[in-house]
Amino acid sequence: MQAAARQGASNWFILCVLFTQCTVSVGKLLPAAACMKRPLQLRIIGFGEAYEQHPGVFLAKDQSQPRMLPVPLSRRLLATLEQADDPRKLTAAELFLDARLLAERDCGNLIESLPWEDSPSGILARRDAYARLVGRGDGLTDGFFSAYHLLLDIAQRKCGVQVEHVLLEETDLFGSLRLGGAVVVARQSDAGLSERVCECTVEEALGIALALDRQVWVEEEVVRAAETPVQFTLQGGKMRLQLRPRTEVDAGSPRPAPDAAEPGAKAVLPWELTSAAELLSMSREDKARSALAAGLQLPRARVATDEALTALLSPLLDEAVRRQLGVRAAAAEGRFGEAASIERAATRRGRMMQEMQRAVDMGNFVSAASIAQDLRVENNRRMDVTLDEGEYDAMLDQDDWCAACP
Template identity: 25%
Template sequence: MRRPAARLLITALTARALEPTQLWPTTQTCVSCRALGMGDYDGGAAIFMAPAATGGTKVEALPVPVGADAAIAMEKALKGQEYGKVQTLTVAQGLVNRDGGVFDNLPYAMGKSKFAKKDLYDRIRGKDWPGRSLKPQNVFSSLKERFGKKAKVRLEDAERDEDQAPYRGAYGFPPVYEDAQSRMFAGYVSPYSLFLEAIGDMLDCDVTSALLEDACPLDDRTDLAGALRLQPRNGSAPLIVECFADEAVGLALAANVDVLTERSLLEVFSRTARFGLERRTSVAPLKMRLQVVDNLEPRIAEAVEADAPETIKSADEYDALGTQGKLRVLVEAEEFKRRKLRLPRPRVINAAGNDAPVDELLIPLLDEAVRRDLAVEAALKRGDIAGAAALMAGKSKRHAARDRAAQASADGDLAGELRARDDEAVYSAIRADITQDEGSYSRFLDKDEWYERQRRRTNGAYDPADDPLLNPPWKSKS
């Protein structure tokens, strides 16, 4: 087991949307799994995944939690029967009303229309439903568009490519007018099938594989999440879209593709499950469902303890944190929580081969002096001498005072160090936000330097001018 002492947390996380395809794992680290069926786990619905070679009535399966709004949609996907508009749309809204899921993370920038995300939302809500475009309002709109103009104008309109809707339900275009053959539409197997069709129409992509992976890079925590690999139909490089675990399974069922599962997840989360018949109500039919034999309930990891990013005082102190230390500081950062950011997944960090994905999120939250020192180091490493010199020349007064204090300490100049430390304290106190670069926000948000120095004297704070060590009596002017 990769983490023998890991505290388990079954949750669904999502992070950044698109990544290069080389981050997709291989069968060396993953196992191809199939859906066994629905069941209950830890007080909620779950779909159980097991390696494709599994057989028998008692198996070791991975429970993937499914939200209450998605449980019925998942059961429809497993059943494989086509359903009409009402039965599909009533359970489809969970796909688009879920923050941070696949709907939010799809690559809409490569869509055929700048309104692709809006169109996908409307499509899931039933706009321009196939086979149902002969409703009175749709027929009237189509007839008016086709025959409400003079023949010459209609001919000119037909010859313009921009008047052709890029896909069904496109914003600003009339509903599709279907012939009798097109109206013979039975429906979709599940909302995932509708969602999959919309992805193909609007983004010109196909889902070629799905992944269940650990989404948390912290050593003492394991989180279950999903990802999809999209293959653009124009032959360009595939893309990875991060999503919730149940979304990955549902769309994989709709696309009839494999679900790769990390071996470590199977070791950590797999539970013994057996098939059995179940009747939910006295009038409901018997259903084959999975029953879990499990006395080990997942435990939520303890709260992460770490210092705030702005308390890191030097580039050396930052580098000494290591990957895990940086991650813990990042999780505890108030700005990280306020922005509702997500930790980079282990797959992303491993593919990078360094802490760059973590640094990208954490360095902007550091003290501006530490951030500039790190930028100078990075410039020197890549041989950008001019860039490093420009960064050093642009240091703030606060940063310069900190450097003077460090130099005085190294030279054994106690008096100089005390003066520099006092200046640094003053410049820190007057700043509205020490994590922001000097001049990056309105100076009126900062306090005046003279005011802070006078306030400190009035309140009896340390003043180098009154220190007898720095200003002995024999040096005073009489």
């Protein structure tokens, strides 16, 4: 009994440290989150009905604000969030029923994005974290108010980090309003303070903010675009929020649709690009459409730079185009010997593409048409034009006579 009491006291002390310790001022963002544009600090004011009577969470500077930022969520996730705001501690069964929602997502959750590579708990820290989140690992299972309190405890014990800031950011590259969650975590070591922005779901970010009683950083542009007049109502003995009926006064600020349609421009698939120049001339949005058309997952708008999208497309580019990119990159960095080496290693098909482009540039269209015929045969011969020769068994390629058949 005494050992259990000491263990419970130790757990309570660690939780108190986790909730209160902060290596920087709460009113100032760590450098890792400085990429946010004009961030505002908002608090979670309450729960209620957001767009089209969907349940949601409402954020504002304080509860006296007439306009708030509604964040729609599913009813199941909203119930889990409300538990984080409830002073009642959960039983182990209740806790792990909610915690499984955090662990059983395919991607995008906080557990996946934490910096496990530097974890003081060793190389199996992530596995142990998942096990504990679903109730199969070791560690304390009582004394938690919600699954988010458990998640924070796992982040500290298994990964050795503390959450310093909670963020909501715009994630879409096409102009529609889509929010994503993120947290700034910090780890103190002999080398000093290191921090990182770890992406998570919106619901995880809000749950962590409730667990820490911390404000949420949201970009001003997002707040101005989506804030809506609200009103308090009493439902089932609980104070709830809902969108205020729109009036003529509100007509000047139309409510944005939560899932605006993306532009319908036709996308060019990565392997259909014929030169590095064509790829580099594409806009960021065109590269994003190409990646989506190829089934790739886009990075968030915060990190979706031109260079990042080019790197994302690179494995699916034609091997000749990818080689041209390598030549350009080496030459731009002054590594001319490496650039020449990459160019000399071009495949027969890559050389034919360059010859055809030179013929077109010189206006020799008869020669270009002749080369295009030979290039068609070479394209048909190759098993996969996105793979470099030698990366797969050459027996998978067709014979020349077979590839030349109409």
